[in-house]
Amino acid sequence: MYSFAPLDRRVAIIDLGSNTARLMIAQYTQDRVFKITDEVSRRVRLGEGIAVDGRLRSAARSRALDAVRMFKSFCDAQDIDHILPVATAAVRDAGNGVGFLEEIARGTGLNFRLISGEEEAFYSTVGVINSLGLFDGIILDVGGGSAEIGLVRDGAFAKGASTPFGTVRTTETYFPGPEVTTGQTKRLDADIDQALEDIDWLKARGTVPIAGVGGVVRALVRIDRMERKYPLGLVHGYELKRRRLEKLIGRIASMPVSERSRRIPGLQKEREDIILAGAMIVASVMRKTGARKLTVSGQGLREGLFFEEAFKPSSRPNSIGRLRRFTILNLARLYGYEGAHTGHVARLSLSMYDQLQETHGYGKSEREYLWAAAMLHDIGTVIDYYDHHKHSAYIILNAGLPGFDHREIVIIAWLCLNHRRGKPDFSRYQTLLKKEDRSMVYRLSSLLRLSEYLDRSRSQIVEDVRLETGSRKVRMKVVPRDGRDVTVELSEARNRVQLFEECFGRRLAIELDRTGYPDRPDRNGGP
């Protein structure tokens, strides 16, 4: 059976930033399932010129008001339950900011909430905690008017600081001309270092993870992944190396602003002016904390506001395990494809996994991959029943799995791809995998495949399996539920033993377990 989770509520978040105004729409069912269904952004450069006299300019206000008016029309047409509009650094810091919000209220009826630097860091952190699975570390959110730094401890926001090094403001202050001089970059580096020095809890922590949020961070990913010929299109979860970032900064600084987008593949024209300041802020914070890489979060402030709105703190994921579990269940529910079947395949797969523990020697993570793939193996049916194993892999690789890193996403997608037959090729993602992952994926795939065919009728008539593992042979005894006829399941599973035998180096004999049901013959043979 094929059905979708009804997403009965719709919330719109409007985020009026210094560079960009953004509208995000999420649909959800409280505490259960959600999906981001729209995002519209307009580059309004509201913070333009604010560095000069501390006031929002008339042209900038007019651009921002137009954008908000459009967002309002958008929301009106979409039957939104609730609009949460917030304004950040540019409005906060401008002498005429509050007056501008009153102007917006008169013009659109929307009452913007002006949030403080610390609140901004808080919501970003909530967004990142609930999507990246960073539970101890530093979060850096680079906006147009400011850059927020948050400290996360035990999965909760601990401290936050706001620095004025937003990309628009920094570019205007430090790089006003068509080219950049060494003196200018040195001055900026020194000033950032000075500002970071004042944040006493921000010390070199070496192994502490650092997460990056914001438009300029995503722009850096687009450049870096093109250079690396990165096989995945995902921004969320991307790992940006400091060494590569510093090389890129050197390249950008060496060329005139107007040539940057033409000469650097992946760099959008509209960001070619602010990209240098943004990259330097990121690199400075990484140097300060000693981080060699930064994990990019595609979710931040807006998603943080959404999570606070839609998910009660009690049911919010508050550990990496819970986030990962929620991610898988959210996707499984969204494409609600036969929960009874997928849940049963998961149980059978894990039963085999646990009984083979001594043979494979894998740990908790691998067990979780197998569970996740079992839950998601059929979601591709939303695209088409034929080749749905390929479509399941496609959805996972393209929608991502918040809380899982890119290697893990590839592993889970590949498991889904393998659930039916053969050994489909996945070599284009090999650079994201460890050497030993290949054999691990095939071993887990063989269990998933056997479980899938042991529920061929999708009616959960195979209760469980009992494995006896020898050095050259594994006997799998199939326990039918309530004495049901599992002839077909036995024969289908027997047709799928090849991968198991190849991966585990043992012959696999699948037999009917007669202990509970001495009277039932296994009509199609068996030893």
Place this chain on the structure above:
Amino acid sequence: MYSFAPLDRRVAIIDLGSNTARLMIAQYTQDRVFKITDEVSRRVRLGEGIAVDGRLRSAARSRALDAVRMFKSFCDAQDIDHILPVATAAVRDAGNGVGFLEEIARGTGLNFRLISGEEEAFYSTVGVINSLGLFDGIILDVGGGSAEIGLVRDGAFAKGASTPFGTVRTTETYFPGPEVTTGQTKRLDADIDQALEDIDWLKARGTVPIAGVGGVVRALVRIDRMERKYPLGLVHGYELKRRRLEKLIGRIASMPVSERSRRIPGLQKEREDIILAGAMIVASVMRKTGARKLTVSGQGLREGLFFEEAFKPSSRPNSIGRLRRFTILNLARLYGYEGAHTGHVARLSLSMYDQLQETHGYGKSEREYLWAAAMLHDIGTVIDYYDHHKHSAYIILNAGLPGFDHREIVIIAWLCLNHRRGKPDFSRYQTLLKKEDRSMVYRLSSLLRLSEYLDRSRSQIVEDVRLETGSRKVRMKVVPRDGRDVTVELSEARNRVQLFEECFGRRLAIELDRTGYPDRPDRNGGP
């Protein structure tokens, strides 16, 4: 807004053939929208040995009964509203066929309908008419126990004939050994020719299209597309060339049966015995009608039964135009993404298209591609909002568009891919396109993109556009609905003129139309 069409009814079709037993489940809303959501097949070889003594063998009956029992469990677990079980050639032709159906009824409670050869041809034809868009021509359905030939005229079944050349039966009769001799193939060719001679309406028709249905036809596609490195994974709509088929027959006949699947990429082990007979039957019918190519239909008997059940004849597509329209609407409804927006983008696009008629000189087909892409451009949001233009293209390329050929599917997918920005690469599908398609697609894409951004707020506040086309410049006057403020739409569309200007070789000026609303200033300028 993002919602799915509720598919409130579920029907299961069970088709007990001579080679394979198949279960197909479709969900639908009467007369509106449907989706095939499951298919399970078991190779039961029910017709095995029937050529010898005209009776179903005990082992074959037992395999078939197991499969039907499994299908019944499957249906019970899926909450199916209605099960339609039918039996075809093997049961029909066997002396003990009716007795076997009684045995099945006792064992499973399912009362199979035994359909005649002509009914089989009829339902196949209904399936093909409603999915391939073949409205005049020949339909060949090759099963395990028989091969049906149907004549279609004016979109309706006109005549049908059944021949005994099913793949299983033919293989047993003509190719019983591990290798094939020239004498054997000559004898089969002669016997098929003789049988076809008796079908008086089946003459060489040269240009009359011919459609092929059945498992063995699909198996031939899998081989052929691998050899050609065909860029699409679709079976439905694939064109099989007679010249290539005859070469393949030569190759297959030259090797021992047991080596075929190893030496012919794409050929499944379980079909290596019957593939030769199947290929020869197809080739003979093509020779007889003079057809140089055969278009493969992924849908046939089962889908024909489904269409008869779920769609009243009055609302059934009965012309190629209606089928194509239904296909697009079905997909748009399935992923019911903002009907008001997509419909509006379609209207704006077609308005531009019609007003530019003299400039582009395209016809009805191109207009239909533009409409189809406008209706489908956002369906990819079901996978993820980010990169949804790519996902829309992916869904179209993978789910297919019944009634459109592969070239047209590529065109529509590419249009969807282009609806946002840039000129995304689609060169891997180039072999399916004509040389002139590239510039046509970019021209249509430029109209779609402008329309998309003229409804940036998704609230349909741009009523229409009026174009004045000069030799070097096009003026587009934007008419707002009820005097609404379209400032943002004008500026968004102005940011997307580049592709249009490049493709049409004219500058594009987008202005507010003031004729209806003389008092409204165009606040962001314009001439």
